[in-house]
Amino acid sequence: MASLAVRNLFHDRVRLVVTLTGIIFAVVLVAVQIGLFLGFTTTTSNLIDHSGADFWVVSRGVGYLEVATPFSEKNLYHARATPGVAVAEKFIVRFSIWKQADGSQHNCEVVGFDPDSSMGRPWNVVEGDVRSLKLPDTVIVDRFYQSKLGVSRVGDAVEIRGVRARVVGFTEGIRTFTTSPLAFTSFKSAQRYGPVDQDQTTFLLIKAAPGWDLERVRAGLKARLTDVDVLTTREFSGMTTNYWMFGTGAGVTVILAAVLGLLVGVVVVAQTIYAATIDHIREFGTLKAMGATNGYIYRIILQQAAISAAIGYGVGIVVAILAEHSSRHGGANIVLPVPVRAGLFGLTLAMCVSAAMVSINKVTKIDPAMVFRG
Amino acid sequence: MQPIIEVRELTKTYAEGAAASRALNGVDLNIYPRQVTLLMGPSGSGKTTLVSIMGCILRPTSGSVKLAGREVTRLSEKQLPAVRLRHIGFVFQGFNLFPTLTAVENVEVALELKRVPRRERRMRAGALLDQVGLGDKHRVYPADLSGGQKQRVAIARALAGDPDVILADEPTAALDKDSGRTVLEMLRRLAHDKDRAVVIVTHDSRTLDYADRVVDIEDGRIAAERDTDGEPYLVAQEGGWK
Numbered sequence: 001m002a003s004l005a006v007r008n009l010f011h012d013r014v015r016l017v018v019t020l021t022g023i024i025f026a027v028v029l030v031a032v033q034i035g036l037f038l039g040f041t042t043t044t045s046n047l048i049d050h051s052g053a054d055f056w057v058v059s060r061g062v063g064y065l066e067v068a069t070p071f072s073e074k075n076l077y078h079a080r081a082t083p084g085v086a087v088a089e090k091f092i093v094r095f096s097i098w099k100q101a102d103g104s105q106h107n108c109e110v111v112g113f114d115p116d117s118s119m120g121r122p123w124n125v126v127e128g129d130v131r132s133l134k135l136p137d138t139v140i141v142d143r144f145y146q147s148k149l150g151v152s153r154v155g156d157a158v159e160i161r162g163v164r165a166r167v168v169g170f171t172e173g174i175r176t177f178t179t180s181p182l183a184f185t186s187f188k189s190a191q192r193y194g195p196v197d198q199d200q201t202t203f204l205l206i207k208a209a210p211g212w213d214l215e216r217v218r219a220g221l222k223a224r225l226t227d228v229d230v231l232t233t234r235e236f237s238g239m240t241t242n243y244w245m246f247g248t249g250a251g252v253t254v255i256l257a258a259v260l261g262l263l264v265g266v267v268v269v270a271q272t273i274y275a276a277t278i279d280h281i282r283e284f285g286t287l288k289a290m291g292a293t294n295g296y297i298y299r300i301i302l303q304q305a306a307i308s309a310a311i312g313y314g315v316g317i318v319v320a321i322l323a324e325h326s327s328r329h330g331g332a333n334i335v336l337p338v339p340v341r342a343g344l345f346g347l348t349l350a351m352c353v354s355a356a357m358v359s360i361n362k363v364t365k366i367d368p369a370m371v372f373r374g
Numbered sequence: 375m376q377p378i379i380e381v382r383e384l385t386k387t388y389a390e391g392a393a394a395s396r397a398l399n400g401v402d403l404n405i406y407p408r409q410v411t412l413l414m415g416p417s418g419s420g421k422t423t424l425v426s427i428m429g430c431i432l433r434p435t436s437g438s439v440k441l442a443g444r445e446v447t448r449l450s451e452k453q454l455p456a457v458r459l460r461h462i463g464f465v466f467q468g469f470n471l472f473p474t475l476t477a478v479e480n481v482e483v484a485l486e487l488k489r490v491p492r493r494e495r496r497m498r499a500g501a502l503l504d505q506v507g508l509g510d511k512h513r514v515y516p517a518d519l520s521g522g523q524k525q526r527v528a529i530a531r532a533l534a535g536d537p538d539v540i541l542a543d544e545p546t547a548a549l550d551k552d553s554g555r556t557v558l559e560m561l562r563r564l565a566h567d568k569d570r571a572v573v574i575v576t577h578d579s580r581t582l583d584y585a586d587r588v589v590d591i592e593d594g595r596i597a598a599e600r601d602t603d604g605e606p607y608l609v610a611q612e613g614g615w616k
C-alpha cells in the first residue's frame with residue numbers, strides 16, 4: 001500500500017507541484033500571520049511583561065498602558081505600608097516629543113523608573129549601563145529606532161519636550177506597537193520629559209513578599225489606596241494587548257488573513273486530491289474487487305495527504321522562518337516560537353486530511369461497470 | 375461434484391420506477407471447480423451483471439447466491455471484502471493493472487491484501503509471474519508490456535489471492551489472436567490442473583475450444599446450457615437433466 005500511495009502521488013508531477021504549492025502557500029500565509037499576531041501581542045505588552053512586578057497600580061478605569069493618567073504619589077507610601085508588599089516603586093510611561101539635534105521631531109514614549117530598583121528596567125541592554133541613568137537628563141533607547149531618533153552612539157544629545165537628554169546606552173529588540181520608540185530614563189527625568197507633576201506618578205509597580213497570597217496582598221492594597229485600580233501584571237498585560245489587538249481591529253485583520261490562508265489551502269488541496277482520486281477511481285475499484293476494504297483505500301488517500309502535508313509544511317515553515325529572521329530588521333515583527341511551529345504542523349496535517357475527506361466518499365461505492373469497462 | 379457457486383432465482387433491476395430496467399430475470403446456475411464455463415450472449419443480455427453478483431461486487435435485487443456453501447447475498451458491506459479476498463479472482467477486459475507499479479509489484483498488492491508477510495511477497499509474486507511466462511518482465515511497468523503480457527500479469531495477480539473462482543469478463547477482447555490463445559490456455563490449465571472454477575464471459579466463438587461448458591444468456595435469462603460439443607449439459611443436480 002505504501003508503494004501504491006507513494007507511486008501514485010509522485011507519478012503526476014504537475015499535480016503534486018500544484019498540491020504542494022497550495023499547501024506551502026497556506027503554511028507560509030498562516031505562519032506569517034500567526035507570527036505577526038504573536039509579534040504584535042508581545043510588542044504591545046512587552047514593557048509590562050518585563051516589568052518584574054507582581055502588581056500594577058493604575059488610575060481608576062485605565063484600560064491600557066499608553067493612556068495612564070497621573071495620580072498622587074501618596075499612594076506609594078500607603079502601598080509600602082501594606083502587609084505583604086516587599087517593594088513598591090513609582091513608574092512613568094508617557095508620550096512625549098523627541099527633538100533631534102537638526103530640529104526634526106518625533107513622538108516617543110518616556111519610561112521613567114528607579115535605576116536602583118529591579119523593576120521596570122530596560123532589558124537587552126547591548127551598550128552602556130543602566131546605572132548611567134542615575135545621572136540627570138540621560139536616556140537609553142533601542143538600536144532599532146536609532147535612525148528614526150537621529151542618534152547613533154552613546155553621548156549623542158537631543159531634547160525631549162524642550163529638556164536636554166543625552167543617550168547613555170542602547171537596547172536591542174525592544175519595539176513598540178505604537179511605533180513611538182521607548183526612551184528609558186530615571187523617574188526624576190521622566191517627570192520633566194513627561195511632564196508629570198512633582199508629587200504625581202502614572203503607575204506604581206509592586207512586588208509581593210515571598211510566600212504571600214497575591215489576592216490577600218491585592219485586597220490590602222485596595223483597602224489602603226484611593227482612586228486607583230490594582231491589577232496583576234498578567235491582567236494589565238492582557239488588557240493592553242486586548243486593546244491594541246481587538247480594540248483597534250489590528251488583530252482581527254491579522255487573524256482573518258490567517259483564516260483565509262487556511263481556507264485557500266484547504267480548497268486548493270481538496271481540489272487537487274479530489275481530482276487525483278477521480279483519476280485513480282478505477283484503480284480503487286479494482287482494489288475493492290480484489291478484496292480491499294474501504295479502510296485500506298482510505299489509508300492510501302490519507303497517506304498521500306499526510307505525505308503532501310509533510311513536504312508542504314517542510315518547505316513552508318522554512319520560508320516562514322526566513323521571514324521571521326528577516327523581520328528582525330524590518331518593519332513588522334514576526335515571532336514563531338517552537339510550539340507554534342509544531343502546532344502549525346498539526347494544522348497542516350489537519351488541513352490536508354480534511355481536504356482528503358472530500359474525496360473519500362467517492363470511493364466507498366464501486367460501480368462494477370467501471371471496473372469492467374474495456 | 376459440489377458446485378462452488380449456486381445461483382438461484384436471481385433477479386437484478388437497475389434503478390427504480392419508470393427508469394427501471396431488469397438486467398437479470400430469474401437466473402439459476404451452478405459453477406463447478408475444474409471447469410471452464412463460458413457465459414455467452416448478446417450485448418446487454420446481463421453477463422457482466424451476473425458475473426458482478428457472483429463476484430460479490432454487486433447486490434442482486436432478489437434471489438440467492440451461495441459461494442462455497444455460504445449465502446452471500448445477505449452479508450453486510452463490511453463482510454464482503456473478506457469474501458472476495460478469499461474466494462474470488464477477477465480478470466478484466468481492460469486488465470486494470472496499477473500503472474505506477476511494476477509487474478511484480480502489481481502482484482504483490484494482492485499478496486499484501488492477503489496479509490502475506492512483506493519478506494515473502496516479492497518471492498511469491500515473482501514465482502507467479504514465472505508461472506504465466508513472464509519471468510523476464512518482473513520489473514517492467516504495464517505501459518511497456520503488450521496486451522497479452524498485461525493480461526498475464528492480471529492473471530498472476532488474480533491467482534495471488536489463491537481464489538476458488540476466477541471470473542473473467544471478456545479477457546481476450548482487447549488481445550490479438552495469439553495472445554488471446556495464450557491467455558485462454560492459461561485459464562484452462564488453471565481449471566484443469568489447479569481445480570479452480572473458471573468463468574469466462576465472451577463474444578468470441580474461438581473461445582469455445584477452451585471451454586468445458588457453455589451457458590447462453592438472453593434478456594437476463596439462461597437460454598441454454600450445453601457442453602462444448604453442443605450436447606445439452608448434464609448437471610449433477612438432484613440426479614437429473616436440467
Ligand SMILES: Nc1ncnc2c1ncn2[C@@H]1O[C@H](COP(=O)(O)OP(=O)(O)OP(=O)(O)O)[C@@H](O)[C@H]1O
Binds near residue numbers: 395418422
Ligand atoms: N449501472 C447500470 N445502471 C442501469 N442499467 C444498467 C447498469 N449496468 C447495466 N445496465 C443494464 O443492464 C443490462 C445488462 O447489462 P450488462 O452489462 O450486464 O450486459 P452484458 O451482457 O455484460 O453486455 P455487454 O456484452 O455489452 O458487456 C443492460 O440493459 C444494461 O443497459
Ligand SMILES: [Mg+2]
Binds near residue numbers: 372421422423543
Ligand atoms: Mg459486459
